[in-house]
Structure formats: structure tokens, C-alpha cells
Amino acid sequence: xxxxxxxxxxxxxxxxxxxxxxxxxxxxxxxxxxxxxxxxxxxxxxxxxxxxxxxxxxxxxxxxxxxxxxxxxxxxxxxxxxxxxxxxxxxxxxxxxxxxxxxxxxxxxxxxxxxxxxxxxxxxxxxxxxxxxxxxxxxxxxxxxxxxxxxxxxxxxxxxxxxxxxxxx
Numbered sequence: 763x764x765x766x767x768x769x770x771x772x773x774x775x776x777x778x779x780x781x782x783x784x785x786x787x788x789x790x791x792x793x794x795x796x797x798x799x800x801x802x803x804x805x806x807x808x809x810x811x812x813x814x815x816x817x818x819x820x821x822x823x824x825x826x827x828x829x830x831x832x833x834x835x836x837x838x839x840x841x842x843x844x845x846x847x848x849x850x851x852x853x854x855x856x857x858x859x860x861x862x863x864x865x866x867x868x869x870x871x872x873x874x875x876x877x878x879x880x881x882x883x884x885x886x887x888x889x890x891x892x893x894x895x896x897x898x899x900x901x902x903x904x905x906x907x908x909x910x911x912x913x914x915x916x917x918x919x920x921x922x923x924x925x926x927x928x929x930x931x
Contacts, residue, residue: 821849823838839857860876878908
């Protein structure tokens with residue numbers, strides 16, 4: 763069973779919904795989630811705000827924050843998760859922002875990534891990642907990491923279960 767399937771199953775068990783805000787992953791998180799049969803029971807939708815301006819205009823990220831720090835910032839990730847949760851009327855929002863390469867962005871080196879989750883009762887968490895590998899590797903690991911962050915808030919451990927599933931480490 764995939765990480766996306768486990769997260770969606772947990773959301774269904776809890777009677778809760780999910781919305782996704784993506785930047786560097788460009789829709790990969792949503793694609794991973796919607797590849798799971800029955801995803802519509804808990805997945806509300808996603809917004810891919812690739813352009814920095816859209817993070818403010820659509821997701822409600824503070825314009826001053828974007829101007830001062832750029833889009834690759836932990837607070838931007840947090841605001842993206844909260845913003846998509848609000849915009850799409852979901853119980854949980856998750857977000858990805860960072861630099862997949864090939865060039866640095868906003869003064870941040872390739873592999874600098876922030877994933878965030880916002881949920882009921884004021885839950886907000888951001889994880890800073892320093893990823894290596896190709897652009898595709900960074901984006902793929904970002905998808906896994908944001909789903910793992912959500913799973914930890916939902917009371918599941920996606921990584922451990924995936925390791926058991928594949929028999930590896």
C-alpha cells in the first residue's frame with residue numbers, strides 16, 4: 763500500500779478531508795493522491811501556485827513576507843498549507859515549496875525544501891528538508907515527505923509501513 767493510500771485511508775477513518783497547495787512539486791502530490799481508488803472520499807482538491815505572486819493572490823500568503831524572503835521559506839510553506847485548507851474548505855491542508863533545480867532560487871540552494879501541514883484545532887507544522895539528487899529525485903522525495911508529515915499528524919507512520927511493505931530499509 764502506498765503512502766498516499768495510507769493517508770487517505772486514515773482521513774476516511776477520521777471523517778476528515780484534505781487539500782493540497784503545491785509549488786515545486788507541480789501537481790505530483792495531487793497526482794499521487796488521486797491515483798488511489800476512492801480518493802474523492804477525503805481529497806477535496808489542489809492548487810498549484812508555481813508563480814510566487816499566486817501564493818499571495820490565491821493562497822493568501824503575506825505579500826510582504828514573499829517580497830522580503832521569497833517563496834522558499836518555512837513561513838511561506840505554513841501559510842500555503844493554511845491558505846489551501848481555507849480556500850478549499852478542508853480539514854487538513856498540506857503544502858510544498860522549495861528549489862528542485864537546476865539553479866538556486868531566492869538565495870536558496872538546490873535541494874532546499876519546506877513542507878507544511880495545517881489542520882484542525884490549530885495544528886500547524888513545517889519541516890525543513892535538505893535534499894540531494896536530480897530535480898526528479900528532489901520532487902519525488904518532497905512528495906513522500908509531505909505525506910509522511912501529514913501521516914505523523916494523523917497518527918500513522920508512513921515510512922515505517924512502506925519499509926515493511928517493500929521489505930527494505
